[in-house]
Amino acid sequence: MHLGPMEIALILIVILLIFGAKRIPEIARSLGRASQEYKKAKEDFLAEVNKPAEDAKPAVESDKSAPAVNPAKEDKDSDGPAQS
Numbered sequence: 227m228h229l230g231p232m233e234i235a236l237i238l239i240v241i242l243l244i245f246g247a248k249r250i251p252e253i254a255r256s257l258g259r260a261s262q263e264y265k266k267a268k269e270d271f272l273a274e275v276n277k278p279a280e281d282a283k284p285a286v287e288s289d290k291s292a293p294a295v296n297p298a299k300e301d302k303d304s305d306g307p308a309q310s
Contacts, residue, residue, distance in 0.1 A: 229237075245253060 242250065
């Protein structure tokens with residue numbers, strides 16, 4: 227769907243009538259602050275989520291003495307209780 231210049235102008239006029247000329251800059255400022263806080267929170271969250279994965283990777287690679295796990299053997303052993 228494409229909006230032409232007339233539709234955009236009409237939308238802006240309606241917004242101006244609803245909120246008034248004095249209130250629009252306040253709304254824009256608060257939207258900018260909210261956007262900035264959202265981006266900061268998202269970056270902090272991603273940093274926190276990725277941090278443990280980065281810390282655990284060297285420990286797993288350096289631990290060569292751990293026995294290898296055979297998934298096929300685990301499936302046979304975990305079939306449930308033995309029936310007699």
